[in-house]
Amino acid sequence: MISPTETLWLALRALRRNTLRSGLTALGIIIGVAAVICMVSIGEGAKSRIRTQIEATGTNVVLLFSGSSSSGGMRGGMGSQPTITWEDVRAIQAELPAVRAAAPLSRTSTQAISETSTWTTTVYGTTPEYFTIRNWAIERGSGLTASDQAGAAKNAVIGWTVADKLFGSGVDPVGQVIRIRNAPYNVVGVLAKKGQGGMGEDQDDAIFVPVSAFQARIQGGLSQFVRGPVYVSAVSTEAIEPARAQIASLLRERHRLGPDQEDDFSTVSMAEMTGTLTSATQTLTTLLASIAFVSLLVGGIGVMNIMLVSVTERTHEIGIRMAVGAQPGDILAQFLIEALTLAAIGGAIGVLLGIGVGQLLASRFGWSLAVRTDIVAIALLVSAGVGVLFGLYPARKASRLDPIEALRYE
């Protein structure tokens, strides 16, 4: 066998001699590898962002919903009758040792109007504790207070996006007035920027008002029930499960549920939420990656096809090489390395393209990207393996040619 560098040189020359065809063949591999890298990187990016966002929400947070988990309680009580009362929330906060704070979060999508503009946003009704639970600081002005809550004061705390949209960037929003459903609210504070949430939503596109005011003026009609989820923070990470157990037994008792009755509420911890969301993303990533791997395989078959054509086309050349002393192993190595080089170059370009396209998509759609080096390595190995696997048959075919038959071939 002649040296590998020599063979590589030979392969590069042969590939360069037919640049267009080599390029088109490599394209199969390029697209396959790029698809794998792009899909996996986007999937990984989504996963890690969900994780960091949920962690930013607060790892000790437990969400409490009306309705049993089997009747759609997980979906924020939508479609189920509200069962959690204000008294329940107060009791959870006051009586349970594992609970540090509890805050309801009602929401509605509506128009907010300033003197200069109108903006459709989400208005939330909550209590001051919510900002403690979410670890969300006030950047300018002040927050909602207990007396705002008690008096159903028409005060609002707004996110930066709302501030920009309603007042423009030059104006201090604090002290301005926003009209929501025909009622004026005083902006008392602006929240620190929080950026995108776990679902890609803009968390700064929000207005918070006291939940008492929300119920009276926005949701309409006073009600003893809480609409929307209740955010509960446990005193520590270790206290999450005790907190859930305590909430369950407290609510069962307060709601007078018999031993054979189902819970009329449900809780979910952020850790569980992270798990569900990341595993859903994982399934999608795996699915997309397998489709991408199939396309890599198709690319490999393209390599085999071209190598077979190449062997047939270069039968005479093989005859000449054998006539001057090339051994079967030399011919085998030449074609194998040619296929391998094609696949490796395709793989390398594919990795770059995959990362590039991933980055483009990520910045275009506001996704994040996490390139996993192990996936890059696997994709490169697979494409090289595809080269060897699909190059082997044509290469063997070439090396087994009879010198005189090969020379006679025109």
Next chain:
Amino acid sequence: MPLIELEQVTRLYRSGDTEFAALRAVDLAVEAGEFVAITGSSGSGKSTMMNILGCLDTPSSGHYRLDGRDVARLSRVELAAVRNRTIGFVFQSFNLLPRTSAAENVELPLIYARVPPAERRRRALDALERVGLAQRSSHQPSQLSGGQQQRVAIARALVTRPPLILADEPTGNLDSATSLDIMTLLAGLRASGITIVFVTHEPDIAAFAARRLTMRDGVIVDDRRQAAPPAAAATTHGASA
């Protein structure tokens, strides 16, 4: 011990149910240093015999001993080594690699002889110099005349310094003046002790050889030694083919 020894060599070609013997029980011995011409009518089996001598093809029966070794016993790898080191083969149709420079074509056997690149290039240029083509080393076959291409092919056959050169109608595609140049070149090699066997249809080309075989219907019907070629034929034509 003869360099080449054929013993009852037969080569059968099968097409469908019928078998055709292109060589029939041929016996032949060629000593080292001989200069042999093979003539005979078309289809008489000359190329078939040359291919067997060149280890490109194998006999259907009989023995071929090259330098005392029975070729039938050699593996494909060993045969490749024999083609590389012992034999230089010159074809009627040149058989150069297209789109590859003259120097690289000449280097080809050295690649498979595992000669390092620098020495390879030097020896290839030496060989091209010997055939008078030093100035054309970077030309590709398509940029060379037929005679020049055949010189490149001869340089390629020479470059591993084999003891045996086999040429199947080396002048078959060339005009008569160029043919004489090529034969002068081959005759010149003989002086360095190389054994040469070549095939030709032309009596004046065959006249270069010291021994002349005639074939008919797959057998050697005549084997005679003749006087040295007329020196005039070798010198009246220049080296520019």
